[in-house]
Amino acid sequence: MSAGERLPGTPIPAHKWQGHGGVAIAGDTWGDPNGPLVILQHGGGQTRHAWKGAGETLGEAGYHAVAFDARGHGDSDWAPEDEYDPDFMVEDLLCVAKALGSDNPILVGASMGGGVSLLSIGKNRVDAAALVLVDMAPKIETEGALKIREFMDQKPDGFDSLEEVAAAIANYQPHRKRPRNLDGLAKNVRLGADGKYKWHWDPARRRSLADMDGYRKRLHDCADTLTLPTLLVRGGLSDVLSEEGAQSFLAQCPHAEYVNVKNAAHMVAGDRNDIFAGSVIEFLGRVAPVRVS
Numbered sequence: 001m002s003a004g005e006r007l008p009g010t011p012i013p014a015h016k017w018q019g020h021g022g023v024a025i026a027g028d029t030w031g032d033p034n035g036p037l038v039i040l041q042h043g044g045g046q047t048r049h050a051w052k053g054a055g056e057t058l059g060e061a062g063y064h065a066v067a068f069d070a071r072g073h074g075d076s077d078w079a080p081e082d083e084y085d086p087d088f089m090v091e092d093l094l095c096v097a098k099a100l101g102s103d104n105p106i107l108v109g110a111s112m113g114g115g116v117s118l119l120s121i122g123k124n125r126v127d128a129a130a131l132v133l134v135d136m137a138p139k140i141e142t143e144g145a146l147k148i149r150e151f152m153d154q155k156p157d158g159f160d161s162l163e164e165v166a167a168a169i170a171n172y173q174p175h176r177k178r179p180r181n182l183d184g185l186a187k188n189v190r191l192g193a194d195g196k197y198k199w200h201w202d203p204a205r206r207r208s209l210a211d212m213d214g215y216r217k218r219l220h221d222c223a224d225t226l227t228l229p230t231l232l233v234r235g236g237l238s239d240v241l242s243e244e245g246a247q248s249f250l251a252q253c254p255h256a257e258y259v260n261v262k263n264a265a266h267m268v269a270g271d272r273n274d275i276f277a278g279s280v281i282e283f284l285g286r287v288a289p290v291r292v293s
Contacts, residue, residue: 122222158196
């Protein structure tokens with residue numbers, strides 16, 4: 001099952017891996033397959049395309065960068081309604097890492113993807129070489145999280161046109177310039193049999209985290225276990241991870257490094273990929289460098 005037909009111009013995934021329970025996971029890769037593996041996990045409602053610029057930059061620096069659509073997102077399969085808990089996504093991450101032959105990948109996760117990364121390390125499912133959390137920590141702002149939920153829940157029956165889709169995105173991201181060419185929206189929506197444009201994700205995924213307090217407690221407990229090299233990147237304009245929330249994480253994990261990206265909101269890599277990718281590569285160059293043969 002899916003949200004509908006892929007629109008013309010929607011990028012075709014370069015790879016498909018088998019995730020937990022046989023769910024097909026779609027992804028793209030950049031760089032040298034023999035370089036250190038960097039797995040990029042997107043936020044809720046995003047796709048692997050959110051990492052395109054960062055993936056290309058990491059690949060040029062000698063890393064093997066991999067971004068995949070989470071189950072129920074983009075070109076990956078939809079899962080049974082009761083299999084969207086973050087623990088299932090942890091298992092998908094493990095499946096992709098094993099398929100790529102890595103026992104200790106570098107994990108970079110934004111928002112939802114950051115939570116999956118943190119859980120995978122805290123549960124001892126993935127022996128990561130380093131961790132980069134992007135605008136995500138155990139303590140987030142309720143109002144900012146509510147805005148994300150409201151954005152994802154709007155127009156459940158679909159949009160009448162791509163112009164409506166563009167307007168919805170512009171209202172959620174007022175700091176970004178609205179594109180004149182709407183072709184880029186093809187990867188964000190699908191065309192239903194009723195002629196409506198619908199978001200690419202499975203609506204059932206939105207109901208998978210009813211107990212947010214319990215989930216945040218789990219993330220907090222996992223953060224207590226962190227000993228690996230860790231970098232927290234916050235968007236300076238973010239209303240999801242506040243400076244207070246970032247400092248709370250840094251107090252909990254005093255060995256972690258911190259970058260605050262000005263003029264970037266919650267989707268840091270998309271807003272300022274130049275600063276984001278440069279900060280990540282500088283960090284990895286010290287803690288998980290590319291080995292030159």
